Amino acid sequence: MSLSPEILGLVQRLADASGTVIRRYFRTPIAVDDKADSSPVTIADREVEQTLRALITQAYPEHGIYGEEFGQTQCDAEYVWVIDPIDGTKSFITGKPLFGTLIALLHHGKPVLGVLDQPILRERWMGGVDLPTSLNTQAVKVRACADLSQAILYATSPHMFVKPEHVQGFANVRDSIKTPIYGGDCYAYALLATGFVDIVVEASLSPYDYCALVPIVENAGGIITDWQGQPLGLHSNGCVVAAGDARVHAQALEKLNWV
Amino acid sequence: MSLSPEILGLVQRLADASGTVIRRYFRTPIAVDDKADSSPVTIADREVEQTLRALITQAYPEHGIYGEEFGQTQCDAEYVWVIDPIDGTKSFITGKPLFGTLIALLHHGKPVLGVLDQPILRERWMGGVDLPTSLNTQAVKVRACADLSQAILYATSPHMFVKPEHVQGFANVRDSIKTPIYGGDCYAYALLATGFVDIVVEASLSPYDYCALVPIVENAGGIITDWQGQPLGLHSNGCVVAAGDARVHAQALEKLNWV
Numbered sequence: 001m002s003l004s005p006e007i008l009g010l011v012q013r014l015a016d017a018s019g020t021v022i023r024r025y026f027r028t029p030i031a032v033d034d035k036a037d038s039s040p041v042t043i044a045d046r047e048v049e050q051t052l053r054a055l056i057t058q059a060y061p062e063h064g065i066y067g068e069e070f071g072q073t074q075c076d077a078e079y080v081w082v083i084d085p086i087d088g089t090k091s092f093i094t095g096k097p098l099f100g101t102l103i104a105l106l107h108h109g110k111p112v113l114g115v116l117d118q119p120i121l122r123e124r125w126m127g128g129v130d131l132p133t134s135l136n137t138q139a140v141k142v143r144a145c146a147d148l149s150q151a152i153l154y155a156t157s158p159h160m161f162v163k164p165e166h167v168q169g170f171a172n173v174r175d176s177i178k179t180p181i182y183g184g185d186c187y188a189y190a191l192l193a194t195g196f197v198d199i200v201v202e203a204s205l206s207p208y209d210y211c212a213l214v215p216i217v218e219n220a221g222g223i224i225t226d227w228q229g230q231p232l233g234l235h236s237n238g239c240v241v242a243a244g245d246a247r248v249h250a251q252a253l254e255k256l257n258w259v
Numbered sequence: 260m261s262l263s264p265e266i267l268g269l270v271q272r273l274a275d276a277s278g279t280v281i282r283r284y285f286r287t288p289i290a291v292d293d294k295a296d297s298s299p300v301t302i303a304d305r306e307v308e309q310t311l312r313a314l315i316t317q318a319y320p321e322h323g324i325y326g327e328e329f330g331q332t333q334c335d336a337e338y339v340w341v342i343d344p345i346d347g348t349k350s351f352i353t354g355k356p357l358f359g360t361l362i363a364l365l366h367h368g369k370p371v372l373g374v375l376d377q378p379i380l381r382e383r384w385m386g387g388v389d390l391p392t393s394l395n396t397q398a399v400k401v402r403a404c405a406d407l408s409q410a411i412l413y414a415t416s417p418h419m420f421v422k423p424e425h426v427q428g429f430a431n432v433r434d435s436i437k438t439p440i441y442g443g444d445c446y447a448y449a450l451l452a453t454g455f456v457d458i459v460v461e462a463s464l465s466p467y468d469y470c471a472l473v474p475i476v477e478n479a480g481g482i483i484t485d486w487q488g489q490p491l492g493l494h495s496n497g498c499v500v501a502a503g504d505a506r507v508h509a510q511a512l513e514k515l516n517w518v
Contacts, residue, residue, distance in 0.1 A: 027455070040438075090440050094411060095455035097380065098357065098442075121356065121380070152353060157441050158417045179299070181349050182416050183357075183442020196286070196354035 001107050003128050010059050011103060011115055011126070017055060018048045018085065018101040019119030026120055027095045040089050045069055048085035048101060056081050066234065068208045075234065080106045082234070084208035088156075088185030097121055100186040104211035109233050114212035116190050125190045127219035133193050142222040142244030143195035148251040151177040151198035151243075154188035160204045166239065169227065172255040173201050189213040192244055193220035199252060200242045203227075207234045217242050223249040227256045260366050262387050269318050270362060270374050270385070276314060277307045277344065277360040278378030285379055286354045299348045304328050307344035307360060315340050325493065327467045334493065339365045341493070343467035347415075347444030356380055359445040363470035368492050373471035375449050384449045386478035392452050401481040401503030402454035407510040410436040410457035410502075413447035419463045425498065428486060431514040432460050448472040451503055452479035458511055459501045462486075466493045476501050482508040486515045 025044035032040045049067045056065055064080035065073045074080075081103065086092050088099030097120035105113040105128075113128035125140070127133030133140055145151050153174065161170045174180050177199065184191070186209070191197040193216050210224070214232050217224040224242035226232055229249075232240065241256060243249035284303035291299045308326045315324055323339035324332045333339075340362065345351050347358030356379035364372040364387075372387035384399070386392030392399055404410050412433065420429045433439050436458065443450070445468070450456040452475050469483070473491050476483040483501035485491055488508075491499065500515065502508035 027453075090411075090438060093455070094413070094440065095450050095453060096357070096443065096446065098355070152349075154353070157439070159439065179349060180416070180418065181353065181442065183440065184355065187355065191354050194286075194354060196352070 001112060002130060003113055006059070007105065007113065010055070011105070011113060014052050014055055014103050015101060015115050015117040015124055017051050019117055021048045021051060022086065022092075022101070022119045026092065026097070032093050040093055041069060042089065042093060044092065045085045045089060049083060052083055052085065052103070066207065068206065078108060080234075082106060082111075082208050082211040084212070087209060088187070091183075091185060098184060098187045100190070102186055102208060102212035104214070106211060106234070111211045111214040111232070114215035116186050116212060116216060118187065123190075125193060125216050127193070127216040129215070131215075131219060133216050133220035135190070135194060140194040141220045142193060142217075143198070145198040145245040145248050148173070148176050148199075148248050148255070149178060151248050152179045152181065153177045154181050154184050154191070154197050154200045155202055156185050156188070157182060160202055162204060166203045169256040169258065170201055170203070172258050173199075173252050176251070176255055186213060189217055189224070189242055192242055193217050193222060195244065198244055199248050200240070201252065201256070203239045205238045205240055207236070210236075210240050213242070225249070227253070229253050260371060261389060262372055265318070266364065266372065269314070270364070270372060273311050273314055273362050274360060274374050274376040274383055276310050278376055280307045280310060281345065281351075281360070281378045285351070285356070291352050299352055300328060301348065301352060303351065304344045304348060308342060311342055311344065311362070325466065327465070337367060339493075341365060341370075341467050341470040343471070346468060347446070350442075350444060357443060357446045359449070361445055361467060361471035363473070365470060365493070370470045370473040370491070373474035375445050375471060375475060377446065382449075384452060384475050386452070386475040388474070390474075390478060392475050392479035394449070394453055399453040400479050401452060401476075402457070404457040404504040404507050407432070407435050407458075407507050407514070408437060410507050411438045411440065412436045413440050413443050413450070413456050413459045414461055415444050415447070416441060419461055421463060425462045428515040428517065429460055429462070431517055432458075432511050435510070435514055445472060448476055448483070448501055451501055452476050452481060454503065457503050458507055459499070460511065460515070462498045464497045464499055466495070469495075469499050472501070484508070486512070488512050
C-alpha cells in the first residue's frame with residue numbers, strides 16, 4: 001500500500017475546503033445544538049462534513065466514509081475515510097482557535113494517512129505511510145523524554161474520565177508526571193508530534209477523534225495506542241495514550257493498568 | 260483620572276516590544292527553569308519583563324512597577340504598572356499560542372487600564388477608563404446569559420483549586436453550569452469580554468494574573484471580582500470570578516460562598 005499522488009492531492013483539497021467553510025463561521029453568532037450525548041454541534045460542523053463527503057464520493061465512489069455528524073457509509077470497503085469536521089467544537093463555539101479538522105484514510109482498517117488542519121492559525125499537520133509528519137510542509141518530530149517524571153502531559157478535560165477505572169488510571173499517570181495541562185483536543189497530539197509535549201492521555205473518544213492522529217504521531221516518531229498498548233482502529237474502546245518517547249509510553253501503560 | 264495620550268501610546272509600545280521578544284522564542288528550544296512554586300519560567304519571560312520595565316522607567320521614573328519575574332518597585336506610587344510578561348508559560352513552552360502578555364496600570368491601587376497581547380495570533384485586547392474594550396481596535400462586548408445553568412465556564416486547570424473550600428466552591432459552580440472547558444489562562448477572560456464565554460472561575464492567582472483583566476472585562480460590560488464580590492487589587496486573595504452577565508455573577512457568588 002502506498003499513498004498515490006491522487007490521494008495526497010485529494011486530502012489537501014479536503015483540508016482546504018474545510019478551512020474555507022470554518023473561517024466563514026468562526027466567531028460569528030451561530031446556533032449551537034446539543035446532540036444526544038450533550039456535545040455541541042453547529043452548522044459549521046455539518047457543512048464541513050457534507051462538503052468533504054461530496055468531494056470524497058466524487059473522487060472515489062467505492063471508498064467508505066465515517067464522519068462524526070453523518071455516520072457510516074460502506075465502512076467495509078478497502079479504503080475508508082474517517083472525518084471529524086471540527087474536533088474541539090467547544091473551543092470553536094467559544095472563539096478559541098485550537099480546534100481542528102481531522103481527516104484519516106484507513107486501508108483494511110489501519111490508519112495510513114492523517115491530516116489535522118487548523119484553519120484560523122493556518123497550520124496543517126500531515127503524516128502517513130512513507131510520508132514523514134510535517135507542519136505546513138516542514139518536517140516535525142517528537143522529542144526524547146527518558147522518564148515519566150519529567151513529562152509534560154496534556155488531556156482535554158478531567159471530565160472525560162468517567163468509568164472508575166479510567167478515573168484511577170488517569171490519576172495514576174497524572175500523579176507521576178511533571179506538569180499536567182488541560183484543554184487542547186487534537187491540537188495536543190499535534191504539539192506532541194512537533195516535540196513540545198511528551199504525553200497525551202485521554203478517554204471517551206470516538207474513532208473520528210483519533211484515527212487521523214495515528215499516522216501524524218507515528219510518522220513523527222511517536223507511539224499512540226489504546227490503554228492496553230493495542231493499535232487504534234474503528235473498534236477501539238476510546239481510550240488513547242500517545243507519547244513521543246517509547247520509555248514514557250511503556251511507563252504510562254503500567255500506570256494505566258495498575259490492577 | 261483620565262488616560263493621557265502619552266500613557267496610551269506607551270502601553271501600545273510596551274505590547275509591541277513584548278511581542279517582538281516572544282515571537283523570537285516561540286517554538287524554539289529554550290531552557291525551562293522551575294521556580295520556587297514549581298511554575299516554569301524562561302528567558303522569554305525574563306527578557307520581556309526587563310524590556311517593559313526599562314521602557315516604563317524611561318517614560319515615567321516616578322511610577323511603580325510590579326512584575327511576575329522581578330518583583331515590586333515603589334508600589335506605593337500613585338501609578339503602578341502590573342506586568343505578567345507571559346501569562347500561561349505552560350502554554351508557551353508547549354508551543355500552544357494561547358498565552359498572553361498582561362499589562363495593567365493602577366491608579367491609587369485601582370486598575371484603570373489593561374492590555375492582553377497575544378503576539379502569535381496578533382490579537383490585542385485593551386480596555387480602560389473611558390476606553391471601551393477593543394480587540395485590535397474593534398469594540399467588543401460581553402453577551403447576555405440569564406441563568407448559570409446556561410453558562411459556558413472556563414478555568415485554566417482543576418488543580419488551581421487547592422484549599423478544601425476552593426475545591427468545594429468551584430465544584431458547586433461547575434455542577435451548576437452547562438459546559439466546563441479547561442485551559443486558556445488569560446485568553447479565557449478575553450473570550451468572555453468578546454462575548455463567547457459566560458463565566459470564568461479561578462483561584463491561586465497573583466495580582467499580575469488578573470489586574471490587566473479587570474479593565475478589559477469591565478469596559479466590555481462584564482463583572483470581575485474576588486469570590487466575595489469585592490473589587491480586585493494588589494491585595495486580593497487570588498480568587499477570581501468574571502461573568503459577562505450580572506445575573507450569572509450573582510448566582511455564581513452564591514455557589515462559591517455556600518457556607
